[in-house]
Amino acid sequence: MEATSKDTRGSFAAKKTPATPKGLLNIAVRAARAAGEIINRNFEDRDHITVQEKAKDDLVTNVDRECENAIKGVISRYYPEHGILAEESGSSKNTADSDYLWVIDPLDGTTNFCKGIPHIAVSIGVKIKGITSVGVVYDPIRNELFTATKGEGAILNNRKIRVSNIKGLDTGIFATAFPCRNREHLEHYQKILARVFSRCADIRRAGTASLDLAYVAAGRMDGYFELCLKPWDFCAGELLVREAGGVVTDFEGKPDYAKNGNIVAANPYAIQNLLREIKAAG
Numbered sequence: 001m002e003a004t005s006k007d008t009r010g011s012f013a014a015k016k017t018p019a020t021p022k023g024l025l026n027i028a029v030r031a032a033r034a035a036g037e038i039i040n041r042n043f044e045d046r047d048h049i050t051v052q053e054k055a056k057d058d059l060v061t062n063v064d065r066e067c068e069n070a071i072k073g074v075i076s077r078y079y080p081e082h083g084i085l086a087e088e089s090g091s092s093k094n095t096a097d098s099d100y101l102w103v104i105d106p107l108d109g110t111t112n113f114c115k116g117i118p119h120i121a122v123s124i125g126v127k128i129k130g131i132t133s134v135g136v137v138y139d140p141i142r143n144e145l146f147t148a149t150k151g152e153g154a155i156l157n158n159r160k161i162r163v164s165n166i167k168g169l170d171t172g173i174f175a176t177a178f179p180c181r182n183r184e185h186l187e188h189y190q191k192i193l194a195r196v197f198s199r200c201a202d203i204r205r206a207g208t209a210s211l212d213l214a215y216v217a218a219g220r221m222d223g224y225f226e227l228c229l230k231p232w233d234f235c236a237g238e239l240l241v242r243e244a245g246g247v248v249t250d251f252e253g254k255p256d257y258a259k260n261g262n263i264v265a266a267n268p269y270a271i272q273n274l275l276r277e278i279k280a281a282g
């Protein structure tokens, strides 16, 4: 497991870790746990948290940045030539030259974190030649590690997970998010919400997109829809859903969510019913 070895000076140095999906997953987990430790430490002892507003209703803290640096530090130690797209620092210089792109949300659920709501995650996805191949979503407070490798299924703490098997919406519990940073879409969103809510059992807005997707993968939620997501919000989570037997589309039922940021996720039956309501809202 350990990807380090002692060098001739007696210090620990990175051993060349192959960029296989297994090697990438190992390093992604290591990076996510490093960030998780930082989150847990600061969540308990809140005196050192400083908050800034990046944009209206869009917060960032020193802990988001510390986590991002820790994650990038682990990645560049093992894979210095890989590209990185991270929420707080943007794209690394070599993203165009590398076949590998690490897509990082160092602290997903910053508003929850700032309010002391224990529902937060670290999200790390790895794309190989543009195809998401590894995904890690780590909830450090519950110590729940969701992982997926393309073609190998999705796992929560060593146990395989599957999406739920509901077909209609009536018994379903769905995750969503209000478009608080994109209020120009509120009217459209309200129509969608009204249609879905009138046909399902209930709806949750928990505040951490990567966990919304991970919970769909684990069958805890029967589906999820949100507007205007960013790549780091969904990169790892969408692989979890697909590897757990689910489907991810945009609001038109197309695979264009990477372009428009509008995401719907559910099992292959429920997503048809969910999309019918979303499309009917106009």
Ligand code: IPD
Pocket: 059, 105, 107, 108, 109, 110, 111, 177, 178, 206, 207, 208, 209, 210, 226, 228, 229, 230, 233
């Ligand atoms: C946000 C959270 C939230 C979702 C937003 C995201 P952040 O991410 O995942 O649940 O509704 O769309 O931007 O800013 O906390 O990393």
Ligand code: CA
Pocket: 105, 107, 108, 109, 209, 232, 233
């Ligand atoms: Ca996020």
Ligand code: CA
Pocket: 064, 087, 105, 106, 107, 108, 109, 110
């Ligand atoms: Ca974030």
